[in-house]
Amino acid sequence: MVLGVGGGIAAYKICELLRRLTESGHRVRVVPTEAALRFVGEPTWAALSGQPVETGVWDRVHEVPHVRIGQSADLVFVAPATADIMAKAAAGIADDLLTNTLLTARCPVVFAPAMHTEMWEHPATRANVATLRSRGAIVLDPAVGRLTGVDTGRGRLPEPAELFEAARLVLRRGTAEPDLAGRRVLISAGGTREAIDPVRFIGNHSSGRQGYALARTAAARGADVTLVAANVSLPDPAGVSLVRVSSALELAEAMEAERAAADIVVMTAAVADFRPVDSAASKIKKSGAAPAPLELVENPDILAGLVTTREREGTDQTIVGFAAETDDVIANGRAKLARKGCDLLVVNQVGGGRAFGTEDNQATVLGADGTVVDIPTGPKEDLADRVWDLVVERSPGRTP
Numbered sequence: 001m002v003l004g005v006g007g008g009i010a011a012y013k014i015c016e017l018l019r020r021l022t023e024s025g026h027r028v029r030v031v032p033t034e035a036a037l038r039f040v041g042e043p044t045w046a047a048l049s050g051q052p053v054e055t056g057v058w059d060r061v062h063e064v065p066h067v068r069i070g071q072s073a074d075l076v077f078v079a080p081a082t083a084d085i086m087a088k089a090a091a092g093i094a095d096d097l098l099t100n101t102l103l104t105a106r107c108p109v110v111f112a113p114a115m116h117t118e119m120w121e122h123p124a125t126r127a128n129v130a131t132l133r134s135r136g137a138i139v140l141d142p143a144v145g146r147l148t149g150v151d152t153g154r155g156r157l158p159e160p161a162e163l164f165e166a167a168r169l170v171l172r173r174g175t176a177e178p179d180l181a182g183r184r185v186l187i188s189a190g191g192t193r194e195a196i197d198p199v200r201f202i203g204n205h206s207s208g209r210q211g212y213a214l215a216r217t218a219a220a221r222g223a224d225v226t227l228v229a230a231n232v233s234l235p236d237p238a239g240v241s242l243v244r245v246s247s248a249l250e251l252a253e254a255m256e257a258e259r260a261a262a263d264i265v266v267m268t269a270a271v272a273d274f275r276p277v278d279s280a281a282s283k284i285k286k287s288g289a290a291p292a293p294l295e296l297v298e299n300p301d302i303l304a305g306l307v308t309t310r311e312r313e314g315t316d317q318t319i320v321g322f323a324a325e326t327d328d329v330i331a332n333g334r335a336k337l338a339r340k341g342c343d344l345l346v347v348n349q350v351g352g353g354r355a356f357g358t359e360d361n362q363a364t365v366l367g368a369d370g371t372v373v374d375i376p377t378g379p380k381e382d383l384a385d386r387v388w389d390l391v392v393e394r395s396p397g398r399t400p
């Protein structure tokens, strides 16, 4: 693969990405811009990649590098993608080795932008990002966080480990089109916590892994992803907007705020069915007497509510539910699908160490149209990709 490095301070983080890529067996040709070399020098890239490093088109001309490097790549990954690089790529300018490579590459191209918030939000950058996406490139939204100085905002480069995951997930799709490009996807993940008092809660075992796998794979297929995470302690996926919540009511509020913009909604979160009527303001103490009974009230059914709103508004949003069942998996799943009214229900069997907190998952996907698709045991990202296949089959979407 080609690792294009733009001239931004975040270039130093790309040394770690490069290390991860080469250690996992990828052959990486680093193509920095001249500006990138002001941040991290040529010997560093050459030593870490074990490949020659050039920035211009006038070195080793007999090998025609300005054409060959792009032509022979399986993936071109540009990080940090500066406003300048993306402007040149959008305009088709070819004034150095990296921009030439971008024009000759026929493989998937990923840009991981990093810049100050003002530059990211500037109409010129917005237009360039839209142009690149419309041509099939994957442009990962930058993360929100600390920027170069003391300022914070959107524009931070995602962590190298997550950039590595993004590169890996795009590479595993080979030359498949980014078939979720232009689609806005909203995913809930994790498990809610219903406060009993400031230190105790009613919760569940959901780790958030399946929802995060859906978010990562959707981003690798070009989707614009918002992930609402309830009490998840996994690293933030690259290119995904993250909203953190804790209780079922907070989750309901976040989904309500985001749902109108979404073409596809996937509810993987394990939502507590009940919450304490009152959450004590101070820690409940043992009094020596019998404990007071915990009075509970039912939480709203968020998934059913999303379906009702969709019916009322008459949109063509696709809504996917997840159900964890311990017994009578299919019969319970069918009844649940009918009750909730979603388009697809991904049913998996839990208990006995299956599904919660594990790396692997298996499921049966029930369609509102009566279809049944079995997904065999495998990594959660395989299951996620199968779910996206089924969503795309049902609603091919619009061309971006």
Ligand code: CTP
Residues within 6 Å of the ligand: 248, 267, 268, 269, 270, 271, 272, 273, 299, 300, 301, 302, 303, 304, 320, 321, 322, 323, 324, 340
């Ligand atoms: N769900 C929801 N809001 C709730 C409960 C569940 O949106 N209050 C969603 C979950 O995110 C999931 C689907 O509904 O996508 C099924 O969740 P599950 O807990 O299996 O469903 P319940 O309605 O709670 O069914 P039961 O507890 O009776 O099995």
